[in-house]
Amino acid sequence: EPEVTQTPSHQVTQMGQEVILRCVPISNHLYFYWYRQILGQKVEFLVSFYNNEISEKSEIFDDQFSVERPDGSNFTLKIRSTKLEDSAMYFCASKAPGGATYEQYFGPGTRLTVT
Amino acid sequence: QKEVEQNSGPLSVPEGAIASLNCTYSDRGSQSFFWYRQYSGKSPELIMFIYSNGDKEDGRFTAQLNKASQYVSLLIRDSQPSDSATYLCAAQTDSWGKLQFGAGTQVVVTP
Numbered sequence: 001e002p003e004v005t006q007t008p009s010h011q012v013t014q015m016g017q018e019v020i021l022r023c024v025p026i027s028n029h030l031y032f033y034w035y036r037q038i039l040g041q042k043v044e045f046l047v048s049f050y051n052n053e054i055s056e057k058s059e060i061f062d063d064q065f066s067v068e069r070p071d072g073s074n075f076t077l078k079i080r081s082t083k084l085e086d087s088a089m090y091f092c093a094s095k096a097p098g099g100a101t102y103e104q105y106f107g108p109g110t111r112l113t114v115t
Numbered sequence: 116q117k118e119v120e121q122n123s124g125p126l127s128v129p130e131g132a133i134a135s136l137n138c139t140y141s142d143r144g145s146q147s148f149f150w151y152r153q154y155s156g157k158s159p160e161l162i163m164f165i166y167s168n169g170d171k172e173d174g175r176f177t178a179q180l181n182k183a184s185q186y187v188s189l190l191i192r193d194s195q196p197s198d199s200a201t202y203l204c205a206a207q208t209d210s211w212g213k214l215q216f217g218a219g220t221q222v223v224v225t226p
Contacts, residue, residue, distance in 0.1 A: 031212050043159065043203065043216040055211040091158050095212050103149060104212060106158040 002026040004107035006092050012113045013082055021077045021110045023092030031095040032075045033104060034067065036060070036088040043091070049075065082114045117142040119206050121217035128198075128224050134191040136220050138204030141185065145206040145215075148180060148187045153201045153219065162189070162202075194224045 005024045013019050025032050034046040047057045049067055066078045075094075079086055089111050093104040118141045128134040140148075147166040151159035165171045165178040165187070177190040187206075191198055201219040208215050 033212065033214075035214075035216075042218045043205075043214075045213050045215065048211045048213055050211065056209065056213055089158075093214075102212075103161050103164050104214060105161065106151075109158045 004092055004094055004105050006090075006107040006110050008110060009108065010111045010113070012115065015084060015114055016081050018078065018080050019082055019112065021079075021090050021092075021112070023075045023077070023107055024073050025075055025092065025094030026096075026105060027073070028096060029094035029105075030097045031055075031104075032067075032069070033093040033095070034077045035091045035093065035106075037091065037109075038085075038088040046077075079112075082112075084114050087112055087114045117208065117215060119204055119215050119217040121202075121204050121220045123218060124221035124223075126220055126222045128191075128194045128222060130194060130196060130224055130226050132194055134194050134198065134222050134224070136189045136191075136202050136204075136222070138187040138189075138217055139185055140187070140204075140206045140215075142206065142208050142215070143182075143185065145208050146210075147207040148178070149205040149207065149214065150176075150178060150187075150189045151203040151205060151216075152198075153203055155201075159203055191222070194222075196224050196226055198222060199224045 032049040089109045092107040095104045149164040150162045175192045179188045203219045204217040205214040
């Protein structure tokens with residue numbers, strides 16, 4: 001069964017460093033998302049991406065964040081100058097084309113720890 | 116502020132009984148609703164979705180949607196210890212697919 005994959009599973013970085021989180025969405029999906037979940041809190045939407053551009057972003061997704069689809073399979077989230085409060089689980093998700101009724105499938109997540 | 120609200124629990128359910136989870140949402144423009152199961156430290160796993168008023172059944176799970184009351188529910192029949200997890204309700208609020216999640220209800224199924 002196709003699945004979303006994410007690497008690395010755990011990333012430890014020092015405050016102020018840049019990190020890149022990688023995702024491989026399900027192959028025929030065209031909508032891609034990043035969410036994050038701070039420990040003990042709800043899952044929060046960061047950004048959606050379609051047709052090689054950002055379709056929507058949340059207030060959290062400021063200039064510190066960027067997304068890219070560098071090739072036909074990978075989808076990346078870059079966090080520049082990381083802060084302690086960026087420590088969270090980051091989930092990538094993808095959705096098939098076809099409108100609002102198609103479900104999103106989540107990857108296993110990357111646990112980011114900023115020290 | 117658009118919100119999805121859930122009781123945090125824990126909801127304690129005897130094995131074999133029915134677990135009933137509730138969710139309300141504030142954005143009347145929400146189109147579809149999803150129930151995800153999340154085990155501790157893991158990613159959300161889709162259980163089912165619903166977008167029309169009424170009931171939708173899938174195995175031991177039944178989702179119910181009442182758009183007039185802005186209310187979504189999930190019933191888990193014949194609850195098993197493996198059903199012990201946090202159940203997340205999510206509303207899809209636009210055509211790009213953005214999901215707004217509730218905080219989740221923790222379910223504990225006791226043998």
